[in-house]
Amino acid sequence: MSKVLIIGAGGVGGVVTHKCAQHPEVFSEIMLASRTEAKCQAIAGQLDRPIQTAQVDADNVEDLVALIESFKPDVLIHVALPYQDLTIMEACLRTGVPYLDTANYEHPDEAKFEYKEQWAFQDRYKDAGNMATLGCGFDPGMTNIYCAYAQKNLFDEIHRIDILDANGGDHGYPFATNFNPEINIREITAKGRYWEKGEWKETDPLAVKRQFDFDGIGEKDIYLLYHEEMESLCQNIKGLERIRFWMTFSDKYITHLKVLENVGMTSIEPIKVGDTEISPLEFLKAVLPDPASLGPRTKGKTNIGIIADGIKDGKRRKVHIYNICDHEQCYAEVKSQAISYTTGVPAVTGAMLMLEGIWKGAGVFNVEQLDPDPFMARIGEMGLPWQVVELDPDHDPLA
Ligand code: NDP
Known part of the structure; x- marks a missing residue:
């Protein structure tokens, strides 16, 4: 019985929210937060169980920390944009909440994406005993x-x-x-x-x-x-x-x-x-x-x-x-459609394994560094x- 905070109410955010809602035995409480709360509410309206929604500017660490502290999630699934990876990782670190995303950091002003700046969180996540799982969509994931x-x-x-x-x-x-x-x-x-x-x-x-x-x-x-x-x-x-x-x-x-x-x-x-x-x-x-x-x-x-x-x-x-x-x-x-589905389903499966303590560790992990067997055993039924x-x-x- 755990609380999940989902950031981003786009195509992938919709799938993640639906899939979390299908598994109340794991995700007992769900909050979907994004830049435009109306989009969160539209997704919430498609579900057959109630969830919470919120507005958040995920470019702003203080805003994220305040939201995390008010909801107190056990895991955060980031499916906003790659531009927000670093701010959300920072907010998770400050609040001690495990982090999972589906795309590596991209600088908004450069057509360049790489793991360097996310891997740079390694020592801080390790020292805090917190876990960040990177790239848990379909590809990567x-x-x-x-x-x-x-x-x-x-x-x-x-x-x-x-x-x-x-x-x-x-x-x-x-x-x-x-x-x-x-x-x-x-x-x-x-x-x-x-x-x-x-x-x-x-x-x-x-x-x-x-x-x-x-x-x-x-x-x-x-x-x-x-x-x-x-x-x-x-x-x-x-x-x-x-x-x-x-x-x-x-x-x-x-x-x-x-x-x-x-x-x-x-x-x-x-x-x-x-x-x-x-x-x-x-x-x-x-x-x-x-x-x-x-x-x-x-x-x-x-x-x-x-x-x-x-x-x-x-x-x-x-x-x-x-x-x-x-x-x-x-x-x-x-x-x-299937592109958002194939991204959202691995993200939810990864978050489940983190909540259940099957994927565990202190630090920043790319998914191939975690045990593939429990994931492969679960992903078919997901x-x-x-x-x-x-x-x-x-x-x-x-x-
Ligand atoms: P969308 O553009 O459909 O959705 C992004 C959502 O993030 C929107 O709801 C948007 O809000 C919200 N958002 C953007 N900026 C902010 C902000 N500053 N604060 C809060 N919310 C914000 O993208 P997708 O759903 O298609 O993709 C989501 C993520 O999944 C991306 O990171 C993408 O790269 C990744 N992805 C990964 C794949 C994989 O296989 N690994 C494949 C496909 C996507 P608003 O609605 O207001 O614009």
Whole structure:
């Protein structure tokens, strides 16, 4: 019987709140707080049990501390934006509340995201005997836990990992992003990067393309991108020689993105419009469909997972571990499409394991540093079943 404070009432916040509400045996009291309290109230209105709502400015540590001290949660799930990671971690540290998030810190004025500033909390969390769990969404999150599970149970050594994120969903709009457009577009227009033999190698944005036949979806174009989970996985998976990340995009999506880029709409540099300064990307976010509105329109499935290639009992082994998630089923269950669902469900599962003392420790942890077995045992019944498919070790499906 524990109290959870959820910060952020966007697409993911909605799923997290629904899922916590489905488990009163663990989350006996729920508070959802965000910048706009009306959005918290709208989510609360979808539930069949009462929760508390509040307004909070999560950029402001004092505001957060006051809210935490008044509600006294046993765990805090941060699903606002990556810009708030440091302020919320600071507030949790000051109040002794365990912290969990789904995305690493991004400086609002630089198109750059990395764990450095969150890892810098390590000693303070350790000294305080408090726990911070970083990146517990799907990717990062579930994909890191698949890697940890493979390392613990399926391999003696993993040499190569490819993370594959496929969205076969169709929302019927010519162009929209499945989660926060600003974060999504920044991620995609950045240079691609992968890690090999201890070094980061850079590619031009979306320059490396392959085809992959996804179970439940079919053949899709996939593009090499930089993605944040590689930063911690390349340190935490022993014997790793290479790690890459791939995401599907349709030709239609890429064409729209190129046009927006060519006309300067994806820039974060503020420009003067009349007497006002505005960043084109922020403006674009305001005119694009709200990701939370895509839920009722989206049909199709996602398939996200990892291919791990390594050695078991002296022999080469290659496996694909993945989840298939259906957009319409997600909407029927929690009024949200699969992208928010696949992020919110691991966050709630991680928070449960922390509350139950199954995931425990003092310090700052990326999820692959925690025991994957109890998480993998629970995540299927929470809504994200997974499978392991053996692949031919001599065949490279990404050649
Ligand atoms: P949304 O933009 O839909 O929601 C963000 C919410 O945070 C909004 O309700 C917003 O308030 C609120 N918020 C923003 N700034 C503040 C602030 N200063 N104080 C309080 N609340 C604030 O994003 P998503 O739900 O799509 O994503 C949530 C998080 O999940 C992001 O960090 C994203 O990067 C992460 N994510 C992780 C994934 C993974 O697999 N690991 C995948 C997808 C997302 P308002 O409504 O007023 O704007």
